[in-house]
Amino acid sequence: MTMEAPVVLWFRRDLRLADHAALHTAAGQAVKGPFTDSKAVKGPFTALVQSGKRVLALYVLDGRLLRPAGVPRTAFLLDSLRELDAALSGRLLVRRGDPVREVVDAAKEIGASAVHVTADLAPYGRKRDAAVAKALAEHGIEWVATGSPYAVTPGRVTKPDGDPYRVFTPFHRAWTRHGWPRPADTSASIVDWVPSKKSLAIPKSPDLGEMRLPPAGEQAALEAWHAFLENGVADYAAERDRPDREGTTRMSAYLRWGAIHPRTMLADLAGDASEGAQALRGELCWREFHADVLWHRPETARQNYDxxxxxxxxxxxxxxxxxxxxxxxxxxxxxxxxxxxxxxxxxxxxxxxxxxxxxxxxxxxxxxxxxxxxxxxxxxxxxxxxxxxxxxxxxxxxxxxxxxxxxxxxxxxxxxxxxxxxxxxxxxxxxxxxxxxxxxxxxxxxxxxxxxxxxxxxxxxxxxxxxxxxxxxx
Structure with missing residues (x-):
């Protein structure tokens, strides 16, 4: 019997194992509708079973992203990688350098048939991914992008004439009508993780001095989110503008690195019509609106929109x-x-x-x-x-x-x-x-x-x- 070729799952802004659409696809599971633009439905995917699919978990430390990141974000990223590696029982392959070279080399080393990713819609990410996909194709390796860091992938919500929204309120209405997929039922157990070889030790986090950062990683994100659901969401609308109180979710760093997906949060808020839940959905939509604007107008990262x-x-x-x-x-x-x-x-x-x-x-x-x-x-x-x-x-x-x-x-x-x-x-x-x-x-x-x-x-x-x-x- 011929052994099926392994695949690579290249982690970027998705440092988690739960509700991970790209992991779902890498595991070889049938996806019920695209993760990029499905209507919102109740309940998680329940058809997943352990597939035995062999998957190499990869992260590339890219100097183009690390150099401007600053000490706090770099430290949080490295701590998040340590948590992800622990969740994978030490099987995260970490490389440093040009992603085009490192991703292709990692895929070739294990004879991978495909590289799976969560789509990156930021200006640099789009250019980098196009270059990596082209290099992989030259070696007969498929590039598979599933989902994004957003509940609704940027570019999916448009006016009836196809033009992008320029103002938040109508975007919010259209985004809500559009809906989003239910969370993917994924975990480390749905694949056979390929042991990492030639892995770089995750660098020591930079010295933060007296700065205090939140604990990193998926487990910390889920604990913070569940604590907020229990104790904070009811008062969120009234308290979120008060810096003297603990009235915000404090989930922004976890969303930034994908330790939790906004789809998970929206699913947990489903059916809650309270002012707090409505306000929080609105704040999540602001994040998606700005991602949509940048997708349509990448130059606005440096230039005036107007x-x-x-x-x-x-x-x-x-x-x-x-x-x-x-x-x-x-x-x-x-x-x-x-x-x-x-x-x-x-x-x-x-x-x-x-x-x-x-x-x-x-x-x-x-x-x-x-x-x-x-x-x-x-x-x-x-x-x-x-x-x-x-x-x-x-x-x-x-x-x-x-x-x-x-x-x-x-x-x-x-x-x-x-x-x-x-x-x-x-x-x-x-x-x-x-x-x-x-x-x-x-x-x-x-x-x-x-x-x-x-x-x-x-x-x-x-x-x-x-x-x-x-x-x-x-």
Missing amino acids: RRFDRMSYDTGPEAEEAFEHWCAGRTGFPIVDAGMRQLLAEGWMHNRVRMVVASFLVKDLHLPWRWGARHFMRHLVDGDLASNQLNWQWVAGSGTDAAPYFRIFNPTTQGQKFDPQGDYVRRYVPELRGVAGKSVHTLKERPEHYPAPMVEHAQERQVALRRYGSITS
Whole structure:
């Protein structure tokens, strides 16, 4: 009897074994409808049985992605790889270098008939995958992409005329109508994993100093998600904008690396019509909307979505660079801004409401380019995701998909008073202000000796911003 050729499962942004569409396909199972655009249905796939299919688990450390990743995201990735390797009983093959060379070599070494992946829809991922698929074809090895890191693969939701959506609300309605597949019933046991050979030891994580990151890996993701379902989802709509409380899911880093799939989360929320569940589905949809925008407009990772903003006037020179350094360090003299920037440095994460406040302050109070802030975030965020980061920054800056963008200029003082009413968030991250009681921490009639004065007068800079925006949008 002829032994069936093994296959390679190349892990990328899908560092898990449960609800893994590409693993499902690699195992040789019949898929009930494509994982890319099926309508939402209840219940998991239940037809899976152990197939005995021989699969090599592969991860390639790609310098093109690691170099700009920053310490927090690199550390979380490496910890996630260790967790995945443990779940595979040490059978994860890790290589370092050009994916075109490393993937082809790994496939050839085991005589693989195919390489299976979860599709990568980011600009670099699309180019890299096209090059790898071409190189594999030259050796008679099939390239099989199944599913994506999203509930609905970017490009699947369009207007009736086929054009992409430019505004979130109609996209949200169409995305909800479109639906998504039920979770794939997968685990390590459905295949016979090929032992890794010539594997690179997973590098030691970079020194984080005093930074505190969440535990990495699929098991940690599932535990965090189940804890939120039990204790957080009911209050999510009311609490998610309060940085002084633990009201968010804290699932963003796990979604970034695919330790959990959004399809899993949406399945667990199915049938829950509460305000909290509806709000959370909306937040997941924002992630998918930005991925869809980037898929259609890959240049928006670096360029303005609204090209009128190419004419926008920003401050430059040594004073602008010094102002940017104060913003990065959390030394602006605006307590809510400084708390957010220091949370980023301490945890590799920042509350979403505060992300909007600090971004608005950089672009509309300091008049600095959104790209500067986006680059700083990507260096320090453990959940740094190209689509979400760049397009959220553009949403705040006004150059993105928002229909009426530039009038939204956050007042950092009133934002602090509204969303951190007792000042607990500020005091947690700005030790100079821990002696200031209650809500007065946001106004500071008397400033502690070592806390800086405000860099700017917000009301004045708001008018400057409006004039500059008006000059390009009139």
